Amino acid sequence: MKSLKHKISFIYLVLVLMIAIVGIVSVINLYGLTREIEGLIVDNYKSLEIIAKMTEVLERQDSAILIYTNGNVELGLEKFQTNMNNFYVYYNEESNNITEIGEREMVEIIGEHYRVYLDSFYQLEKIYDTYPQEKLMEYYLEEIAPKFFQLKDDLRGLEEINENAMFKRKNQVVRNSQTSTKAIFLVSMVAVTGGFIISRFFVKKFTKPIEHLTETMKLVEIGDIDKRIDITSDDEIGVLSREFNKMTERLLVFEKSTLGKVITEKNKSVAIVKSISDPLMVLDIDYRITLINKAFENLFSITESEAYNKYFSEVIQKQNLNDYIRSIFSQEIARPKEKIFHFELHSSDYYFNIIATKIIDTTSSTEGMVVLFQNVTELKELEKMKTNFMSTISHEFKTPLTAIMMGTSLLNEGAVGNLNREQGEVLTSIEEDCERLSNLVDDLLYMSKIQSTKAVYHMKQTSITSIIKEAVKHFYPQAARKGVNLKVMVFDNFPKVYIDQEKITWVINNLIVNALKYTSTGDEISIYGEVDQKKVSITVRDSGIGIPEEYIDKIFEQFVQVENSDLEIRGTGLGLSIAKDIVRAHGGEIWCESALDIGSSFTFTLPLEVNEVTRG
Numbered sequence: 001m002k003s004l005k006h007k008i009s010f011i012y013l014v015l016v017l018m019i020a021i022v023g024i025v026s027v028i029n030l031y032g033l034t035r036e037i038e039g040l041i042v043d044n045y046k047s048l049e050i051i052a053k054m055t056e057v058l059e060r061q062d063s064a065i066l067i068y069t070n071g072n073v074e075l076g077l078e079k080f081q082t083n084m085n086n087f088y089v090y091y092n093e094e095s096n097n098i099t100e101i102g103e104r105e106m107v108e109i110i111g112e113h114y115r116v117y118l119d120s121f122y123q124l125e126k127i128y129d130t131y132p133q134e135k136l137m138e139y140y141l142e143e144i145a146p147k148f149f150q151l152k153d154d155l156r157g158l159e160e161i162n163e164n165a166m167f168k169r170k171n172q173v174v175r176n177s178q179t180s181t182k183a184i185f186l187v188s189m190v191a192v193t194g195g196f197i198i199s200r201f202f203v204k205k206f207t208k209p210i211e212h213l214t215e216t217m218k219l220v221e222i223g224d225i226d227k228r229i230d231i232t233s234d235d236e237i238g239v240l241s242r243e244f245n246k247m248t249e250r251l252l253v254f255e256k257s258t259l260g261k262v263i264t265e266k267n268k269s270v271a272i273v274k275s276i277s278d279p280l281m282v283l284d285i286d287y288r289i290t291l292i293n294k295a296f297e298n299l300f301s302i303t304e305s306e307a308y309n310k311y312f313s314e315v316i317q318k319q320n321l322n323d324y325i326r327s328i329f330s331q332e333i334a335r336p337k338e339k340i341f342h343f344e345l346h347s348s349d350y351y352f353n354i355i356a357t358k359i360i361d362t363t364s365s366t367e368g369m370v371v372l373f374q375n376v377t378e379l380k381e382l383e384k385m386k387t388n389f390m391s392t393i394s395h396e397f398k399t400p401l402t403a404i405m406m407g408t409s410l411l412n413e414g415a416v417g418n419l420n421r422e423q424g425e426v427l428t429s430i431e432e433d434c435e436r437l438s439n440l441v442d443d444l445l446y447m448s449k450i451q452s453t454k455a456v457y458h459m460k461q462t463s464i465t466s467i468i469k470e471a472v473k474h475f476y477p478q479a480a481r482k483g484v485n486l487k488v489m490v491f492d493n494f495p496k497v498y499i500d501q502e503k504i505t506w507v508i509n510n511l512i513v514n515a516l517k518y519t520s521t522g523d524e525i526s527i528y529g530e531v532d533q534k535k536v537s538i539t540v541r542d543s544g545i546g547i548p549e550e551y552i553d554k555i556f557e558q559f560v561q562v563e564n565s566d567l568e569i570r571g572t573g574l575g576l577s578i579a580k581d582i583v584r585a586h587g588g589e590i591w592c593e594s595a596l597d598i599g600s601s602f603t604f605t606l607p608l609e610v611n612e613v614t615r616g
């Protein structure tokens with residue numbers, strides 16, 4: 001029996017068989033009882049009926065003898081004859097209905113006594129004519145009547161035999177019916193108990209693997225896929241269990257392979273991160289540290305286990321760095337950002353360019369942040385040395401240059417004698433070069449001043465509108481001379497900004513000077529401001545020569561100038577770099593948008609919140 005269908009059919013068959021047994025036992029018992037009742041009614045009852053009739057006929061015959069004795073010979077004889085015939089009919093019927101022990105003997109006795117009874121009557125007939133009436137009556141009473149009573153007693157005896165038999169049978173039937181009831185009850189009980197036990201046993205046997213399967217499925221569902229089902233049968237459940245085992249096996253292999261790969265990949269990533277020589281930390285979205293490398297451990301004197309799961313602000317207590325990290329988390333675009341921060345660690349000054357990048361997963365949600373600490377202390381030192389060097393050189397240049405320029409001026413004015421035309425031209429060229437050199441020295445000095453750590457910013461709340469208007473005012477004559485239209489679009493209701501007025505004026509002036517340098521007659525320069533919730537943006541736009549794309553980002557670096565720029569108007573290449581330093585120091589940004597032959601637009605922003613001046 002391999003299939004579940006066959007097993008269930010088998011149980012069904014067993015139960016049907018039991019019901020059939022109960023049925024058969026009941027039918028047999030009922031049949032037996034019916035048979036007994038039938039015997040009771042048919043055989044004995046019939047005998048009793050015949051006996052009653054025989055008694056009746058006998059009594060009538062006896063009456064006929066009396067009629068005869070009393071002188072009515074004809075009627076007496078006729079009735080005697082008829083009743084005798086009837087008696088024999090019933091006698092024969094009874095002879096053929098012998099059912100009980102002693103009945104036959106009794107019937108034979110009755111036959112014998114009846115014949116004696118008849119003989120006594122025939123004797124009466126013989127003496128009838130010779131005997132007087134009284135004598136005949138005497139004869140009847142002495143000879144016939146006792147035989148008649150004897151016969152009646154015999155018939156009563158026969159009746160008793162049958163009555164007793166009937167009574168006995170009735171008791172037997174009652175006993176048998178009780179036994180049958182008990183037997184049927186017993187068989188039914190056996191069938192019910194047996195059926196219950198069999199069905200329970202088999203149902204349990206069949207459902208156990210299903211229950212086991214269900215439980216295992218639940219475990220697999222919650223992730224415990226290393227589960228197997230013991231296969232105990234070859235039926236449908238066995239097949240299902242086998243298929244289930246195959247499925248979990250495949251799942252396990254799949255999980256192992258993917259998990260293995262994921263773990264290997266993770267270890268690889270961790271190894272890569274750890275091998276980075278610059279200090280690095282990984283934060284989760286709650287700003288808790290999830291990973292640091294050896295360089296980080298050394299720099300901040302903390303082990304990975306100590307730092308793990310700690311808020312990063314607990315490990316590095318630096319408010320502006322904290323603000324910076326938080327500002328990056330709140331940014332929508334995951335572009336890496338970098339900013340230089342000063343740290344005082346192990347009693348020395350350190351400068352770190354901090355590059356923070358948001359970790360974005362495949363569903364575009366933020367997972368955390370990678371923060372890399374690029375040590376730029378040496379670069380900063382070099383820069384400082386360079387600034388100092390430039391400052392010294394510029395100062396050294398400044399005095400002889402002023403003397404040279406004074407000398408050329410005296411020569412030009414003819415204070416030391418007249419010069420011929422060629423000498424005059426050479427002198428003019430010297431004067432122009434000195435002028436350019438002087439500008440460069442001025443710019444260098446200004447730059448070293450701005451870049452020096454001691455640069456002083458006199459910050460106060462200032463109206464940007466009036467600064468712009470004041471700055472632009474000085475350029476109207478120059479613009480007019482060049483035929484360039486100079487426009488200002490700023491509003492008096494602009495909020496005040498917390499700035500160093502002199503330095504921001506310098507930035508605006510520089511942008512306007514550049515715009516004027518690279519525009520010509522008919523061009524337009526517009527200066528306008530925009531305000532949003534966080535910042536003020538100031539733009540200087542011109543319709544001049546524009547800047548080639550590859551220069552757009554570079555022009556903010558020192559000494560970078562667009563090649564092929566007209567030499568006549570060549571400056572020092574320092575203006576935009578200084579402007580960038582000043583704007584950054586105010587917490588703002590500066591950038592350029594430009595298209596060749598269409599024009600350029602330079603925009604810088606100033607934050608509206610009061611910010612501590614930061615030096616990049």
Ligand code: ADP
Nearest residue numbers: 514515518555561562571572573574575576600
């Ligand atoms: P410079 O003293 O040479 O103007 P800057 O740093 O101010 O130095 O500018 C760097 C270079 O950027 C300039 O040499 C010039 O090539 C380019 N530049 C700056 N402003 C403009 C502008 N408005 N239009 C075209 N080119 C510009």
